Amino acid sequence: MAIRRGRGVAAINYPTGMNLGGDPTQALVHSTPTGNFMVTLSSVDLGQGMKQIMAQICAETIGVPTDRVVVDTADTDTGPHCMGTFASRGTHRAGNAVIQAAREARQVMLEVAAEELEVNASDLETDGQGNILVKGAPQKSISIFDVALSAHFKRGRSISGRGMFLIPRSYPEKETGAMKPSTCYAHACTVAEVEVDDETGEVTVLTVKNVFEIGRALNPKMVEQQLVGGSWMGISHALYETTEPYYPNRDHGGTDFNQYLMPGPGDLAETEIIVLERPSADGPYGAKGPGEMCANPQIPAVANAVFDAVGVRIDTLPITPERILRALKAQAAN
Amino acid sequence: MAKVPVQFTLNGSEKAEFVDSGTTLLHALRDKIGDTSPKGGCHQGSCGACSVIIDGELRLSCLTLAETCDGAVISTTSGLSDSGVLHPLQRAFLDTFATQCGFCTPGMIMAAKVLLDHTPNPSRDEVVEALSGNICRCTGYEPIIQAVLTVARSNSQNAA
Ligand code: FES
Ligand code: FES
Numbered sequence: 001m002a003i004r005r006g007r008g009v010a011a012i013n014y015p016t017g018m019n020l021g022g023d024p025t026q027a028l029v030h031s032t033p034t035g036n037f038m039v040t041l042s043s044v045d046l047g048q049g050m051k052q053i054m055a056q057i058c059a060e061t062i063g064v065p066t067d068r069v070v071v072d073t074a075d076t077d078t079g080p081h082c083m084g085t086f087a088s089r090g091t092h093r094a095g096n097a098v099i100q101a102a103r104e105a106r107q108v109m110l111e112v113a114a115e116e117l118e119v120n121a122s123d124l125e126t127d128g129q130g131n132i133l134v135k136g137a138p139q140k141s142i143s144i145f146d147v148a149l150s151a152h153f154k155r156g157r158s159i160s161g162r163g164m165f166l167i168p169r170s171y172p173e174k175e176t177g178a179m180k181p182s183t184c185y186a187h188a189c190t191v192a193e194v195e196v197d198d199e200t201g202e203v204t205v206l207t208v209k210n211v212f213e214i215g216r217a218l219n220p221k222m223v224e225q226q227l228v229g230g231s232w233m234g235i236s237h238a239l240y241e242t243t244e245p246y247y248p249n250r251d252h253g254g255t256d257f258n259q260y261l262m263p264g265p266g267d268l269a270e271t272e273i274i275v276l277e278r279p280s281a282d283g284p285y286g287a288k289g290p291g292e293m294c295a296n297p298q299i300p301a302v303a304n305a306v307f308d309a310v311g312v313r314i315d316t317l318p319i320t321p322e323r324i325l326r327a328l329k330a331q332a333a334n
Numbered sequence: 335m336a337k338v339p340v341q342f343t344l345n346g347s348e349k350a351e352f353v354d355s356g357t358t359l360l361h362a363l364r365d366k367i368g369d370t371s372p373k374g375g376c377h378q379g380s381c382g383a384c385s386v387i388i389d390g391e392l393r394l395s396c397l398t399l400a401e402t403c404d405g406a407v408i409s410t411t412s413g414l415s416d417s418g419v420l421h422p423l424q425r426a427f428l429d430t431f432a433t434q435c436g437f438c439t440p441g442m443i444m445a446a447k448v449l450l451d452h453t454p455n456p457s458r459d460e461v462v463e464a465l466s467g468n469i470c471r472c473t474g475y476e477p478i479i480q481a482v483l484t485v486a487r488s489n490s491q492n493a494a
């Protein structure tokens with residue numbers, strides 16, 4: 001009876017969004033009278049940072065500082081249509097919709113500025129600080145604040161735009177089964193090192209080394225935050241989480257989240273995260289969906305590491321001490 | 335059912351309420367007084383989201399009856415910032431990206447504050463121990479541990 005070490009590797013290919021019945025998200029952008037911009041969505045921020053990213057995307061597209069943008073994700077009953085924030089689709093789908101809406105709003109903004117400055121709208125550019133300048137003659141400029149006032153009170157224009165992003169449903173070709181279920185894939189690879197006690201079946205994850213390829217990281221610190229949390233969650237899925245951890249039958253199962261196991265702050269593996277940025281062709285500023293896939297590759301990596309350590313293949317999650325001991329017993333019997 | 339009067343100090347101001355006997359402090363704070371910074375995660379004492387500080391001790395407000403708090407001094411996360419200036423722990427949680435959905439954050443901050451009040455310069459193990467009654471679904475804990483250690487380090491620099 002001994003503590004045995006093992007190392008496992010796994011790589012994954014993760015589609016952004018889903019292919020169930022067409023995958024749309026819409027967005028509306030409008031300016032307030034003082035030249036701040038509202039993004040209206042019904043894509044929900046549940047902590048992943050949706051609002052921050054949509055504010056960045058809108059600001060970048062219109063050419064204003066991020067703090068001039070307010071994102072309202074208030075109500076799925078009344079907001080522009082969004083399928084929801086799941087399937088790692090939020091940044092990709094809503095981001096593209098916001099770009100389209102912000103472009104249209106920017107165009108109106110430049111038209112109003114052009115009238116005020118008596119130049120062509122195509123001769124104007126933004127400085128990213130809240131001003132619109134004549135290209136090549138930056139002394140001729142107007143603030144976006146003044147442009148918004150003019151639009152609202154003088155010229156009767158609405159500085160606004162509509163955005164729609166749709167990935168249509170892809171059906172398999174009859175003959176070959178070929179289809180295009182996703183337009184954009186993120187990738188990840190994990191190497192996990194474990195110790196398995198072959199007497200108790202207990203697994204300790206020593207290190208997890210992850211590489212994530214996520215398109216362009218629109219907010220690198222938030223990406224890192226998501227990946228660190230996700231890596232931990234992957235270990236949690238591999239070894240702990242289930243609604244039926246008890247035996248021999250369902251009557252002994254957990255009844256609420258108090259009996260739902262997750263590793264705590266004392267059970268953390270040494271974790272390394274490396275981010276690769278390969279901008280996607282159809283992502284907003286090259287982004288993909290890093291959300292869910294950050295908790296995926298750890299699971300097969302841990303299963304492979306357990307196999308490397310004690311020679312048994314566990315194909316049911318989570319990999320509990322009981323499952324390992326049963327497998328070891330079966331192995332010894334053969 | 336007869337109401338029970340309770341009076342306590344919450345984040346420096348006097349509060350007086352009539353509560354039903356058996357009302358939890360969590361319910362009294364959130365639904366009667368309107369301080370929603372303690373969160374109700376499990377209502378059974380296992381997640382730590384409802385943590386508050388009562389007379390200097392970390393307590394689970396979901397397991398504390400409001401009527402037992404008569405005369406107590408209670409702090410919650412909503413009382414930590416000082417005229418708009420964030421408490422060092424709040425600042426550190428922001429700077430280390432130690433909060434995602436934020437549901438665990440007030441409880442984590444309360445647990446960390448009690449630790450640092452008693453042990454201004456804790457070891458990593460002491461931080462882990464102090465946070466081990468609080469569950470976080472999002473962060474993987476490491477950023478939270480780092481946030482607390484950041485404040486601990488600046489405490490020790492200030493002391494030096
Ligand atoms: S709500 Fe009090 S410990 Fe969970
Ligand atoms: S940040 Fe979501 S539970 Fe901790």
